Amino acid sequence: MTQQFAGRTAIITGAARGQGRAMALALALEGADVAICDVGTPDLATVDYRLATTADLEGVADEIRALGVRVVARTCDIRDRAQIDAFVGAAVGELGRIDILVNNAGILSGNRPVHEMPDEQFVTMIEVNLIGLWRVTRAVVPHLIAAGGGRIVNVASAAGLVGAPGFGHYCAAKHGVVGLTKTMAAELAPHRITVNAICPGLVDTPMVTHSAGQLAGQLGITEDEAYDAFLTVHHIKERITPEQSAAAVLYFAGEAARVVTGACLAVDAGWTAT
Known part of the structure; x- marks a missing residue:
């Protein structure tokens, strides 16, 4: 069976578990070599659940190796430009090129009204879910241009299309991702780079x-x-399963979507239908 991404290389952020893991495995199953990263530390002050660990990341890397493709796995806090540059540099150095970027890394915190939210909670959300995505994209785009084109898939949220009381900071970040997606789609089209977003519901x-x-x-x-x-x-x-989100990534990264850019696909069980 032909693998649609054989000979291509993909970067997936936040790939140690959940949606990112499913996206990395889906691309690898279709023949892509992959570079994966995650924060690698279990704690963040404004987040009250355990984040992915280095062991989680290495576990996914082992799953990918078992599929017979190459993998680069690194810890990377996407709030830190030096760590991003090191990760992207390792990806290019070991895999040779970048064709696909999946911006999946993100956090969730809450639940409180915007007017009661502490500065640190609001700012950290924006820094990870929006500014971090921009920083990774900024580092990768020159490599996509050098490759003659490519695909960027941003993981936004149904909360990037509607409001979600108690999660205003998350909505602000994900609405920002939607706006950034559409703007980058226009800016990068001359370089044969498509930029699209998926907007999952409760995965x-x-x-x-x-x-x-x-x-x-x-x-x-x-x-x-x-x-x-x-x-x-x-x-x-x-x-919604992580694999259903991953299927949307495969669509945007595949040949069928080569003329689709600036789109936001809601994988949300109808959340945003009304």
Whole structure:
């Protein structure tokens, strides 16, 4: 069977688990060599769930190697330009080129109204989910231009298309990702680089299940019951899987989408339909 990304190289940020892991594995299954990164430290002051560790990242790298493609795995805090440059440099140095960038790394925190939110919580959210994405893209674009074109897929959110009370900082960051996606699509089109975004709803990842666990504890219900309460925003009452988000990445990175740019695909079980 022909692998559609054989001979191509992809970078995926936030790839140690959840959506990023699924996206990296999906691209590798289709023949891409991949460079993956994650923050590699379990704690961030404004986030109350465990972040991905170096062991998580190495585990994904092992899964990718087993598929018979090359992989570069590095820890990288996307708030730090020097770490980004080191990661991108390692990717190019070991894999030779970059054809696809998937900006997946992100955090979630909350839940409180904007007017009650501490500075650190709001600023850290913007710095990771928006400014970090921009910094990674800035580092990668010259390599895409050198390769004669490429694909950028940004992971925004359904909350980048609508409001989400209690998560104004997250909405602000993800709305920013949508705006940045459309602007970069216009700027980079002359270089044969497409820029698109996926806007997932509630994806079954540690980030979301942790929030369900918190709600369960507050209300004295089971975690499954709490997750069902979250799903009231979905018209299709299902948990979205990381693999469903990954399928959207494959579409935007593939040949079928070579004339699609500036698009935002809602993988959100109908959340933003009304």
